[in-house]
Amino acid sequence: MGRIKTENNSTRKEIIVEKAANLFKEKGFKAASMRDLAELVGVEAASLYNHIKSKSELLHVICLDVANRFTNKIDEIEAEEIPAKEKIEILLRFHIREMLNHYEDVIVSDREWKHLSEPYLSNFRHQRKTYRKRFAAIIEEGIKKKEMKKIDASTAVLIMLHAVSGIESFHRSKQKISGKELEENMVTILINGLAK
Amino acid sequence: MGRIKTENNSTRKEIIVEKAANLFKEKGFKAASMRDLAELVGVEAASLYNHIKSKSELLHVICLDVANRFTNKIDEIEAEEIPAKEKIEILLRFHIREMLNHYEDVIVSDREWKHLSEPYLSNFRHQRKTYRKRFAAIIEEGIKKKEMKKIDASTAVLIMLHAVSGIESFHRSKQKISGKELEENMVTILINGLAK
């Protein structure tokens, strides 16, 4: 069998991780076997272990990467001096775009993180919890400054994060509307509501 | 080992299905083993097969049950002669309550249906698709009658369904707010929006 093709100055490990995200998204982490992955990469299962340490390493690379992207973004947003309402919209749009662009990693991270092994599991849990708290804090700031309705901030976070994860179905559908339209629709509904 | 206790005139099979939903929710369908389930039930793994045909039967019983509950509800709502906006609110509240009351089945159905085997997989897919279309049709009716904003109906469905599934996190948290409060918050945000 041929070697793994390395284009665009990406390492073989990166290629394997990419394919793994694809596979995990499709079948779920537990249901995806290393032999499945090997076939996708174009190599025998055992050969993968020249590039990675274990199956669980693949998952934790994916999850950590996604978690860091969101943490970095909220770092950036918190630093800006703009109204809370704008911060929320920016963050929401970031979530939507992440889901539109590299949704495979995001979905896997969202749905399969429970299968992380320690200490990555605890780390991830903590990072996730912290992120949500910071998100909620921004909303609470908006409520305090009368920019938004008096609602439970953590419920609002819950709704937004999970609403965005619904974009997966959008990917599977025949994409009647464009990504840009989807983004505008989601922002409108979540910020301004469904009712007229 | 003792027998499976059958209280409340429920069959042993029903007890197994209930525990299975619990286990599948916790570990995921693939990661949950029949030996795990047996331990939860208080019996040896092989003994389960006196009551069920297979592991996959457990999943399809759970998924079919959930799917039917929602289909029945939308049948009922479509028949009523009330404004579309009200229909949507009723349906949304039904989703929230299902998630609050027997959320284990709903989560498993939502998250693990991909592991159904044929022909149940195709059936489920179809039922799910049809449900969403009917939901979207109600929203479109509301848009036509100027009860709601001009937004993409299927995006709105996406948001609502997935937002509701976020209630799982609520269950895991220390439940700072009550179920009733959560419901009101969710309805407010989704129908009227976050912004003031």
Place this chain on the structure above:
DNA sequence: TTGCATTCCTAACGTTTGTTAGTTACATTC
């Protein structure tokens, strides 16, 4: 062309998996 490191292969390992066969214990009915 030789030498060396990388990358792949085949073969196999020890577990865990869902499930079946065959048997024993319990509970209910006559």
Place this chain on the structure above:
DNA sequence: GAATGTAACTAACAAACGTTAGGAATGCAA
């Protein structure tokens, strides 16, 4: 109390799993 069906057990199966060992092929530098 004997008979009968239900529900549990033990033992074991074949298949699939993640992973390792050891050797062959490849690509690169000298």
